[in-house]
Amino acid sequence: MSYSIGKLLPVDGFKIIRNGELPRSFHRSLSHLYQPIVGRLAVSLYHVLISESDMIEGEQVQSHHTLMSYLSAPLDKIYEARGKLEAIGLLRTYRSFDEDQQAVYLYSVRPPFSPEEFFLDDMLSLLLHHELGKEKYDRLKRRFLNTGQTLEGFTEVTATFDEVFHNKMIETVQRETETIAKQQHHQQESRGPVASMDRVDFHWLNHALKKRMYPSDQILNGRNKKLIVQLATLYDLSNTELEKAVTWAIDENHYLVEEELKAACHDFMKEQKNDRQKDSALDRREKMKVEKTETNGTKEDQFIQMLEEISPRELLEDVSNGNRASEQDLKMIRDVMTEQGIEPGVMNVLVHYVLLKTDMKLSKPYLEKIASHWARKNVTNVRQAMNLAKAEHQKYQQWGKQKSQKRRNQKEEVIPAWFKQQEGTQHEKEEAVQVNTDDIAARIKKLTNKGN
Numbered sequence: 344m345s346y347s348i349g350k351l352l353p354v355d356g357f358k359i360i361r362n363g364e365l366p367r368s369f370h371r372s373l374s375h376l377y378q379p380i381v382g383r384l385a386v387s388l389y390h391v392l393i394s395e396s397d398m399i400e401g402e403q404v405q406s407h408h409t410l411m412s413y414l415s416a417p418l419d420k421i422y423e424a425r426g427k428l429e430a431i432g433l434l435r436t437y438r439s440f441d442e443d444q445q446a447v448y449l450y451s452v453r454p455p456f457s458p459e460e461f462f463l464d465d466m467l468s469l470l471l472h473h474e475l476g477k478e479k480y481d482r483l484k485r486r487f488l489n490t491g492q493t494l495e496g497f498t499e500v501t502a503t504f505d506e507v508f509h510n511k512m513i514e515t516v517q518r519e520t521e522t523i524a525k526q527q528h529h530q531q532e533s534r535g536p537v538a539s540m541d542r543v544d545f546h547w548l549n550h551a552l553k554k555r556m557y558p559s560d561q562i563l564n565g566r567n568k569k570l571i572v573q574l575a576t577l578y579d580l581s582n583t584e585l586e587k588a589v590t591w592a593i594d595e596n597h598y599l600v601e602e603e604l605k606a607a608c609h610d611f612m613k614e615q616k617n618d619r620q621k622d623s624a625l626d627r628r629e630k631m632k633v634e635k636t637e638t639n640g641t642k643e644d645q646f647i648q649m650l651e652e653i654s655p656r657e658l659l660e661d662v663s664n665g666n667r668a669s670e671q672d673l674k675m676i677r678d679v680m681t682e683q684g685i686e687p688g689v690m691n692v693l694v695h696y697v698l699l700k701t702d703m704k705l706s707k708p709y710l711e712k713i714a715s716h717w718a719r720k721n722v723t724n725v726r727q728a729m730n731l732a733k734a735e736h737q738k739y740q741q742w743g744k745q746k747s748q749k750r751r752n753q754k755e756e757v758i759p760a761w762f763k764q765q766e767g768t769q770h771e772k773e774e775a776v777q778v779n780t781d782d783i784a785a786r787i788k789k790l791t792n793k794g795n
Contacts, residue, residue: 351422353411356404356447359396362435363454372455375483379474380467381431385424387414389433392452404447431467458487466573469605476682477674543568543575544582551586558597562589567599574608584611606670609677610654610687650695650725651688655680658691662698675707683714692728693717700739712742 366372378386391413399405410421428434435451455461462468462484472480545563548571552559563571575585588611592603650658655676659668680690697709716735722728732739 351407351418352446353406353408353418354445355407356441356445357407357410357450358404358447359392359399359450359452361393361396362451365393365454366457368457369455371487372458372461375487376458376461376467376471377431377433377455380470381427382424384414384416384420385427388421388424389428389452392434392450396452462488465570465601465605466577469573469577473681477678543572543585547582548586548589552589555590557590557593561597562593562599567601570601570604574605578608578611580608580611584608587611606673606677610656610673647725647729650691653691654687655690655694658694662695662703672705675705675710679707679710679714683711683718685714685718686723688725689717689722689728690714692725692732696732696739709742713739 373386373389388410391410395405395409407418407421411418414421416424425434425436429436433453433455435453437449437451439447439449441447456464456467461471471483475483545568549559549563552562571585571589574580574588580588585608588604588607589599591607592600594600594603656668656673659672659676660666676690676694679685679693680687685693693710693713694705697705697713701709717728717731720731722731
C-alpha cells in the first residue's frame with residue numbers, strides 16, 4: 344500500500360522557487376554523485392522542477408497532474424522521490440492552504456554540491472561509497488578531483504597575511520572574517536543532507552568523556568559534532584554506541600581521528616529487528632555474560648548466538664589472541680560487507696571459514712566470491728550461513744584452490760569445527776561432536792572473558 348495516500352493528491356497545487364545559483368558542473372554532480380544515492384526518478388524530478396522554475400511566470404500555481412505527465416510516473420512514486428530529494432538536501436518543501444482549503448506546496452529547489460563540496464561532505468561521500476563500493480568510488484573521486492597539475496618541482500612562495508597587511512589591521516580583519524564565517528556557516532547548514540543535531544545527546548556524551556578524563560571541548564568541536572550527527576543518522580547508532588566509537592577514535596594527543604571514527608561507527612552497524620528493542624552488539628555481548636548461564640540451548644547454539652552478537656573486529660582480535668585487528672583486514676571486511684550487503688553475524692561465519700581455508704590469511708577475492716553467493720541466496724543469519732557453507736563445501740573448495748593448498752593432501756585440509764558434524768560415519772560424527780563441543784566451549788570462554 345502506498346504511504347503517500349492522503350498526504351499528496353494530484354489536484355494539490357505547487358509553486359517553485361530557486362534558492363542559490365546552480366554550479367557549472369551540476370549536471371555531472373547529479374548524474375554521477377547524487378543519482379546512485381537517490382535514484383533516477385528523484386534526479387528526473389529535480390530536473391523538471393529546475394526547468395519549470397525557469398518557465399513559470401510569477402506566482403503561477405500548477406497541479407501535481409503536471410509532474411505526473413512530465414515524469415510518466417504515479418503520484419506515490421513521485422512522492423517517494425520528493426522525500427529523497429528533501430532528505431539529501433536538494434529540496435525544501437512548505438505547505439499552505441488556499442481559500443478553498445486546497446493544499447498548495449512551495450518547492451524551494453537548492454543547488455547540488457559541486458564535486459569538490461560533495462566529497463568534502465562526510466555523509467554524502469559515505470553514502471556514495473556504500474552504493475558504489477570502494478573501487479568504483481575511488482575511481483570516480485579521482486576523475487572528479489584530478490587537477491591535472493602536480494606541485495612536483497615547485498616551491499611555494501605565496502605571501503602570508505602578515506607580510507601584506509599592517510599588524511594594526513589584523514584584529515579588525517579577524518573580527519570581520521569571523522562574522523563572515525558565521526554567516527557562511529549558517530548558509531551552509533541549509534545545504535546537504537538533513538540531519539538534526541537533536542539526533543545525538545551531546546550533553547550526555549560530553550559528560551561521558553569528562554568522566555574518562557578526556558578534553559571534551561577539544562573533541563566535540565563544531566566539525567566533529569556535525570560528523571558524529573551524520574554517522575549516528577547514517578548508521579542509526581545509540582548514544583552508548585557513539586560513546587564507544589568516539590572513545591575508540593581518540594588518539595594519544597586526545598584528538599578525534601575522523602577515519603577511525605567512521606570505521607568504528609561502521610562496526611556498530613546493526614540489524615533491523617522487529618518487535619524487540621535494538622541493542623548494540625557490544626551491549627548485547629555484556630548482557631550475555633549474565634544470561635549465558637540461563638541459556639537452555641546447546642553449546643553450539645551459544646556459539647551461534649555469540650557470532651550473531653559480536654562484531655567482525657572482535658572475531659579478528661579473538662583469532663589473533665587478543666591483538667588489535669589490522670586496519671587492512673578491517674577495511675577488507677567493511678568493503679565486502681558494504682558491497683554485498685552482508686550482515687555482521689554472517690560476515691563472522693565467512694571470516695571464520697575463509698581464515699581456516701586459507702592458512703589464517705584473509706583473501707579478498709575468496710571473501711567476495713562466497714559473499715556474493717550468500718547475498719544471492721539471501722543469507723541473513725549465522726545458522727543459514729553455516730548450513731549453506733556445509734551444503735556448498737565442494738564448490739567453495741574449487742573456488743578457494745591456491746598454490747599453498749596444493750601442498751596439502753585431503754587429510755590435512757582445515758575446516759571449521761562446526762562443519763565436521765555433517766561428515767563421516769556415526770562413530771566419526773560422535774567424535775566430531777565431542778571435538779566441536781570442546782572447541783566451542785573454549786571459544787565461548789575466550790570471547791566472554793575477553794577484556795575482563
